[in-house]
Amino acid sequence: MSEHWLERAHAALRAAGLRSGGGRELVLEELAAAGCLRSAQELERTLADQGKPVSRATVYRTLELLHELALVQRVDTGNGVAHFEPADHSGEHHHHTVCDRCGRVLTFADEELEAAIDRISDRLPFAVHRHDVVLRGACADCAGRA
Amino acid sequence: MSEHWLERAHAALRAAGLRSGGGRELVLEELAAAGCLRSAQELERTLADQGKPVSRATVYRTLELLHELALVQRVDTGNGVAHFEPADHSGEHHHHTVCDRCGRVLTFADEELEAAIDRISDRLPFAVHRHDVVLRGACADCAGRA
DNA sequence: GAGGAAATGATAACGAGGCGCATTCGCGCG
DNA sequence: CGCGCGAATGCGCCTCGTTATCATTTCCTC
Incomplete structure (x- = not known):
């Protein structure tokens, strides 16, 4: 793209x-x-x-x-x-994982997560324009030798 | 608390x-x-x-x-x-909305969102320790006079 | 081309945050 | 009740990412 x-x-x-x-x-x-x-x-x-x-x-x-x-x-x-x-305008949306050890950033996408956020934005008195989800933890490489 | x-x-x-x-x-x-x-x-x-x-x-x-x-x-x-x-250790977990106009920060909680994130952490080759969800947009006050 | 506005580059300013060290203070022990 | 050790504090300086300033260059339009 x-x-x-x-x-x-x-x-x-x-x-x-x-x-x-x-x-x-x-x-x-x-x-x-x-x-x-x-x-x-x-x-x-x-x-x-x-x-x-x-x-x-x-x-x-x-x-x-x-x-x-x-x-x-x-x-x-x-x-x-x-x-x-x-920015990806094709409807595809992804988020990121950040490794606390090595700082590596990976991406992931999840429809369920998007759906949940959509429902939240309907429910809240808040007009959601963008949303960032950042998961922090240890990536596969670092988790092994934690 | x-x-x-x-x-x-x-x-x-x-x-x-x-x-x-x-x-x-x-x-x-x-x-x-x-x-x-x-x-x-x-x-x-x-x-x-x-x-x-x-x-x-x-x-x-x-x-x-x-x-x-x-x-x-x-x-x-x-x-x-x-x-x-x-930090709230009672099991209750909440996230935040940030208003792009006035900078106000509100909190919200959503079980569906938590569940989705839990499932993601099972699926990914990544050990999720923490997760931050930040929704950006306009709060109720600011949305009216955008 | 000529004019004018936008874009660029070099640099200074700014703000959040971290570091080092001398000093103070809490706390246990004699 | 004092003594002393080590943690805790304060102060100032420094780093680093980011933004503002301003003179100069570059690109569009006519």
Whole structure:
């Protein structure tokens, strides 16, 4: 879905009357290529390592912009570092597990969980726009040698 | 349950061979009195306003200690600020809604959600120790005048 | 092309949180 | 009742992620 997301992102940015600068484009491509959770600094470093240095300010600005346009999902894994990933509009939705030992982040999807959350949002006096579920514990590798 | 929690906290701290200093005690009381989510700085400021200034280091150390002893639950509401609240050991478990407009945090509980998460932890190659569910959106007050 | 607005880059500022060390204080023991 | 050990506290400094500032460059439009 990467190319698809990239197209959608371009369209959304154009629709918002924004221009396509070099730095933003690189961040977009990198996000699309990664697909999974990436922190702002991982993005900055990866791009720098590829010989395409992008200013830190541009990376953060781009991520903030994409977040406002709902093109990326922001996930706070609880270490004080924000992570981002391309938002999936295909109806498929997934969440994350964070390993307390090695910090590894895995993804999972569960219809039952989604259904439960949907029902909750009907029941509460609260308009749920987004929901983040973060499970913390030990991943398969770390659980063995706890 | 506040007094109850306070007692339990005292017992746990004593059991760990720790002493009861003035600063820690104040943080404990404030947490118990608040009951709900509080950030480290809110605690620090509240105590200072009450004429009981506690060093920032002490507040953080106390919270870290309580977290290790599973006496407080740490919840990251996604603004880069960690929030804490007394852990409820009565089996009752609740989660939070965060309003994107006013930042208000409400709590809710849902058995179906808990059950879904339990089943997920059985299914995944991941030992789930804790889980945080944060719903973001607009609270009843803000939804009206969005 | 020329103009103007948006985008970018470099850097400083900011805020949460952690660390180290000197000092204080609680608590058990003689 | 004092003594002393070690935990607890406070203070200041530092790190690090993130955001704001501002001059400069770049991209669209006409």
